[in-house]
Amino acid sequence: MSSIYREMKLRRKELMAQMEPNSIALLTAAPPRMRNNDAEYLYRQNSDFYYLTGFTETDALLALIPGRKQGEVVLFCQEKDKAKELWTGILLGPDAACERLGIDDAFPIGDIDDILPGLIEGRERVYYSMGKDDQFDNRVMEWVKVIRNKAKLGAHPPGEFLVLDHLLHELRLFKSAGEIKLMQQAARISAEGHKRAMAHCRPGIREYELEAELLYAFTRAGSRAPAYSSIVAAGDNACILHYNDNDAEVKEGDLVLIDAGCEFGYYASDITRTFPATGIFSPEQKAIYELVLKAQTAAIEAVAPGVPWDEPHNISVKIITQGLVKLGLLKGRPSQLIKSEAYKKFYMHRVGHWIGMDVHDVGDYKIDDDWRLLEPGMVTTIEPGIYISPDNRKVPKKWRGIGVRIEDDVLVTKKGRKVLSVGTPKTVQEIESFMAKSIH
Numbered sequence: 001m002s003s004i005y006r007e008m009k010l011r012r013k014e015l016m017a018q019m020e021p022n023s024i025a026l027l028t029a030a031p032p033r034m035r036n037n038d039a040e041y042l043y044r045q046n047s048d049f050y051y052l053t054g055f056t057e058t059d060a061l062l063a064l065i066p067g068r069k070q071g072e073v074v075l076f077c078q079e080k081d082k083a084k085e086l087w088t089g090i091l092l093g094p095d096a097a098c099e100r101l102g103i104d105d106a107f108p109i110g111d112i113d114d115i116l117p118g119l120i121e122g123r124e125r126v127y128y129s130m131g132k133d134d135q136f137d138n139r140v141m142e143w144v145k146v147i148r149n150k151a152k153l154g155a156h157p158p159g160e161f162l163v164l165d166h167l168l169h170e171l172r173l174f175k176s177a178g179e180i181k182l183m184q185q186a187a188r189i190s191a192e193g194h195k196r197a198m199a200h201c202r203p204g205i206r207e208y209e210l211e212a213e214l215l216y217a218f219t220r221a222g223s224r225a226p227a228y229s230s231i232v233a234a235g236d237n238a239c240i241l242h243y244n245d246n247d248a249e250v251k252e253g254d255l256v257l258i259d260a261g262c263e264f265g266y267y268a269s270d271i272t273r274t275f276p277a278t279g280i281f282s283p284e285q286k287a288i289y290e291l292v293l294k295a296q297t298a299a300i301e302a303v304a305p306g307v308p309w310d311e312p313h314n315i316s317v318k319i320i321t322q323g324l325v326k327l328g329l330l331k332g333r334p335s336q337l338i339k340s341e342a343y344k345k346f347y348m349h350r351v352g353h354w355i356g357m358d359v360h361d362v363g364d365y366k367i368d369d370d371w372r373l374l375e376p377g378m379v380t381t382i383e384p385g386i387y388i389s390p391d392n393r394k395v396p397k398k399w400r401g402i403g404v405r406i407e408d409d410v411l412v413t414k415k416g417r418k419v420l421s422v423g424t425p426k427t428v429q430e431i432e433s434f435m436a437k438s439i440h
């Protein structure tokens with residue numbers, strides 16, 4: 001068994017140790033998804049399923065049955081099938097699955113309805129990811145019904161159904177050394193992509209041409225897909241938070257906001273950089289950019305163990321609100337403008353989110369009603385922004401249509417923090433001198 005599968009085995013052990021006595025957990029592989037008739041999206045395994053198995057095929061189910069004498073970890077997967085493999089590639093098959101993945105028992109997925117009810121029978125509790133996939137919810141109930149129908153013969157159907165997500169996602173929230181390595185590599189590749197796009201930018205280019213530079217860097221470094229649809233937004237488009245038409249022309253005088261990150265080895269990166277199309281910031285663009293950078297720098301510095309999750313956010317709100325007042329874009333006392341949430345006209349999202357196998361990763365932000373405290377091994381983005389709507393008649397015209405976001409991926413360490421997404425120019429001076437040296 002290779003080391004990657006050994007780590008997954010440990011995760012299964014850790015999860016099983018936390019399950020209630022006499023229980024079973026069921027996880028299903030992601031289904032293939034159709035883009036349109038006969039054409040599938042590139043297959044991507046469900047993150048939970050991959051986290052516990054490393055198995056990348058569809059049509060599979062994992063059952064964790066702590067304490068089962070004949071084996072605690074059971075996989076159902078597709079059988080070897082020469083005809084099928086000719087079309088869609090090699091299948092591992094149940095026989096090889098045990099050795100490769102380090103699981104105890106494997107069966108053909110076609111036999112699941114005959115075997116799984118027997119594995120559930122006698123278990124008091126069933127953990128699964130309830131309410132996310134109607135089809136899976138129905139199948140679990142079908143298996144339970146099979147047991148219930150045999151109750152008169154002495155069979156014991158489970159009495160409790162529990163959401164698996166909480167236990168599992170709490171594990172996923174804390175990244176191991178191996179996971180951090182992959183996240184660092186994902187961030188390194190993305191930083192390369194951002195540099196390529198920045199270097200190729202010039203007025204007259206189309207947003208999708210810059211996207212092509214990102215994708216080139218991602219793919220040639222071994223990333224099979226971006227972690228989310230890349231945002232390449234020039235001029236006013238930067239004020240649309242999830243813009244991804246990416247087909248407008250970049251004009252002289254525009255700022256270009258690129259929010260893009262690759263996925264590498266099942267781990268996401270998420271980086272935003274904003275830079276001027278010509279390579280030189282206008283005075284207004286520079287003022288807004290430096291304010292966002294000041295907020296981002298302070299928010300990153302606030303990341304440390306023991307700090308409540310919302311503290312970096314609150315720091316960024318304070319700095320941005322004070323700065324907008326100084327620039328005359330907001331009027332009033334900063335404390336009042338924060339209380340009334342007037343700043344949200346310019347800064348309407350939170351400062352970050354967990355990141356890991358999913359770009360918006362799993363894990364609770366609050367424990368009971370309180371923001372949780374940061375702990376070593378957690379990774380969060382820090383991404384403040386200011387967006388001045390092109391329609392905002394309350395501010396002088398010269399400010400309208402400026403949108404700036406700066407985003408990095410930050411690991412909480414024992415002593416403080418480590419920024420994973422280094423290597424892309426970030427200060428005004430770094431950006432201007434990098435772009436002056438590039439090809440426009």
Ligand code: GLY
Nearest residue numbers: 228259270383407
């Ligand atoms: N790219 C999505 C986000 O920044 O959250």
Ligand code: MN
Nearest residue numbers: 259270271407
């Ligand atoms: Mn982003």
Ligand code: MN
Nearest residue numbers: 270381383407
């Ligand atoms: Mn983000």
